[in-house]
Amino acid sequence: MADPPTPAPARPRDAALGSGLGRVLLLVYGIFALSASARALVQIATHFSEAPLAYLLSAFAGLVYLAATAGLALGGARGRLIALTSCTIELLGVLIVGTLSIADAVAFPDDTVWSHYGSGYGYVPLVLPFIGLWWLRHNRPR
Template identity: 65%
Template sequence: MGGPAPEPTGADTARGPGRVLVAVYGVFALAAGARAVVQLAVQFDEAPVAYLLSALAAVVYVVATVGLARGGRNGRRTAMAACGVELAGVLVVGTLSLVDPAAFPDATVWSGFGQGYGYVPLVLPVLGLLWLRHLSELDAPDGDAHGRPGPG
């Protein structure tokens, strides 16, 4: 009777914004992965850093997709870490690609803050982090996402 509540196992992403995030991350994982594989196999000598960064982006998208799809506390932690790495990557690579365009002779997924992908790579991790924060707040028993008691 008084045992711990069962941990959600994917209900987080079964519908609504969570399902959309999983789908978009899945598409980006496939797109970035396919692009990186072709670039690394055929054009590696032209821009190795850019192509390796695209491969890194693909891995981050796969990890985020799996974390979001898995749901639960561990899945959310995994997705939170991936979204954080993604946001940092977009900001760092985006800035470097504008400050020193010669360092990026070919675009990456994160170049120009994701300009080649309609800036989705810049917006997606922010939306992902906001969604994950929302889920954490929903799971917090009578308090906030850090376990502190709520008012009253």
């Protein structure tokens, strides 16, 4: 008589970071890392003196999106920490820069990814960190 098949080992909860919605988040963060960084590089190279604060904030946002992308792609404890830190900085950035860009339009003569709460990007920069933080919490190791 043959032994019954052994069940496949349970997938660790952390493996879900890179599956399903995790892959979509990885794609969206990758797109934002590329678009925010490229936009900032062009703005800094072509007319930095017109709005240095806005362009430097765009470059910073690009780095934050790049770090979040790397954290989600890396996974594990280190990747989770990088993604968690990046999503938190992103949330604070979009809330602070969004508020300042409305309150003091003179300081932001040109848009950044986070100005006006990401209105130039369909408010995705406002929603994305909430989804990212939820996803990281939902898929945290037990």
